[in-house]
Amino acid sequence: MKHEITLTINGQSVTAEVDSRLLLVHFIRENLDLTGTHIGCDTSNCGACTILLNGKSVKSCTYLAVRADGAEITTIEGIAAEGTNHPIQQGFHDQHGLHCGFCTPGMIMRSIDLLNNNPNPTEEEIRWGISGNLCRCTGYNNIVKSIRQAAEEMQKEKETTV
Amino acid sequence: MIPANFTYHKASSLKDAIALAESLGEEAKYMSGGHSLLPMMKLRFATPEHIIDISKIQGLSFIKEEGDLLKIGAMTTQTEMEYSDLLRSKYPIFGDAIKLTADPSVRNVGTLGGNIAHGDAANDQPALMLAMRATVIAEGVDGQKSIPIDEFFHGFYMTALEPTDILVEIHIPKASKHSGGAYHKVERKVGDYATAGVAVYVELDDDGVCREIGIALTNVSAVPMRVDRAEELLRGKKITDDLIGQAGVFASEDCEPTSDLRGSEAYKRSLVDTITKRMLNKALERARQ
Structure with a gap:
């Protein structure tokens, strides 16, 4: 059975017909061609498919597309203007927060939610905060540094705009 | 992995959801967050014909x-x-x-x-x-x-x-002046189910005597279980280290774990003993604050 859904993705309104069983990650990758969101384990363990759904990090392999009707979704493609980096992207760049890069979009989307809830996290809070996102290259140390750098940058940005 | 075919229904109110469930019959399942049900559907452990989405019903989040x-x-x-x-x-x-x-x-x-x-x-x-x-x-x-x-x-x-x-x-x-609870589980990694877990909730009177106690276990029985024998031991008494030790032994004896990838039966019983004692101490510390 097909359902019509309308949602906002990276600021653009999209209307589509979807099957009941279509997973949100397949909708994002295959229907919308936004392939920055990855499929890793497909069992809600690895976090490669993490996106923001109404501002909260969600594993899109474990969410039905039809349930996203009316939602506001942000994927890795939508976090910074063309040619610029989000502070978290810049952090991963500067601190070598990635090797192969497969987990990176999910890590960054999860980190956005983490820093929204806790703008100045300790190392331990960062490690717990990204505990649902697996990286098999870095050993996490540089990812933690990347998020720390981003937290400091975003704090500074906030202070200068106030 | 994609779940088997089913038909999605969005419920806008409790009444609407219940009416849908009644008309669709036994092959319908409610879905709230869906983070237990959908993984089971993807693995085909569950194959409901109808999913009734109750997550959009207002007023149930407080x-x-x-x-x-x-x-x-x-x-x-x-x-x-x-x-x-x-x-x-x-x-x-x-x-x-x-x-x-x-x-x-x-x-x-x-x-x-x-x-x-x-x-x-x-x-x-x-x-x-x-x-x-x-x-x-x-x-x-x-x-x-x-x-x-x-x-x-x-x-x-x-x-x-x-x-x-x-x-x-x-x-x-509601929490009273001298009540406190604590929970811990041992897990192999983040996101795993418990190898064993113990919840303790204790309520003391003004003299520090245990008025009410709850001790319950995670994933060491087919059905979530209460440790009656340990609760009876502690209820109405001033809880001492000896009693805590005995309660841990009772919990480890009464639980019903099976050996699996998370550990042997003996290991799980030993975990239950240790966690029960630690959570009793932690709950008591909180109750006395």
């Missing part, structure tokens, strides 16, 4: 104290509980458990009601509910009913809920 009760709406997410000032300050047992439940992104979607209604002894909230002597409020064809938590869990994935019933609210006796 945490409040009212009269003698702490009331939590069934659709409250684990994240909402994690960041609740009320739970953080007066019911830290929730923080203990939630930090160890799945991971932050799963907790953004997973709900309290779903965690309980799923009827899985591996989930963390059932042990908390048993320890705190919760009452489950459900809405069904014949209106609202309350189910004491001790009558709620019937078997593996089986609860007192009829197919058309929706768990709408949890009622827990």
Whole structure:
């Protein structure tokens, strides 16, 4: 059975017909061609498919597309203007927060939610905060540094705009 | 992995959801957060023909104290509980458990009601509910009913809920001046189910005598279980180190673990003994504050 859904993705309104069983990650990758969101384990363990759904990090392999009707979704493609980096992207760049890069979009989307809830996290809070996102290259140390750098940058940005 | 074919229905109200469930029959399942049900559907362990989405129903997401009760709406997410000032300050047992439940992104979607209604002894909230002597409020064809938590869990994935019933609210006796709870589970890695877990809730009188106690276990029995023998041992007494030691032994003897990838039966019994003692001490420390 097909359902019509309308949602906002990276600021653009999209209307589509979807099957009941279509997973949100397949909708994002295959229907919308936004392939920055990855499929890793497909069992809600690895976090490669993490996106923001109404501002909260969600594993899109474990969410039905039809349930996203009316939602506001942000994927890795939508976090910074063309040619610029989000502070978290810049952090991963500067601190070598990635090797192969497969987990990176999910890590960054999860980190956005983490820093929204806790703008100045300790190392331990960062490690717990990204505990649902697996990286098999870095050993996490540089990812933690990347998020720390981003937290400091975003704090500074906030202070200068106030 | 894509789940088997089913038909999705969005419920806009409780009445709407129950009417849908009644007309669709036994092959329909309610879905709230869907973070237990959808993985099972993807693995084809569950193949419902109809999914009734109850996550869009308004008014089922709240945490409040009212009269003698702490009331939590069934659709409250684990994240909402994690960041609740009320739970953080007066019911830290929730923080203990939630930090160890799945991971932050799963907790953004997973709900309290779903965690309980799923009827899985591996989930963390059932042990908390048993320890705190919760009452489950459900809405069904014949209106609202309350189910004491001790009558709620019937078997593996089986609860007192009829197919058309929706768990709408949890009622827990309000924290008193000298009450405290604690929870811990041993897990192999973040996001895993418990190898073993123990929830303790204790209420003392002004003289430090144990007025009421709840001790319940995660994932060491087919059905979420209460350790009656250890509770009887401690109720009405001043809890000493010797009694705590004995309660740990009772819990380890009475649980019903099976050997599996998470560990042998003997290892799990040993874990239950150790965690029970530690959580009794932690709950007592909180109750005395």
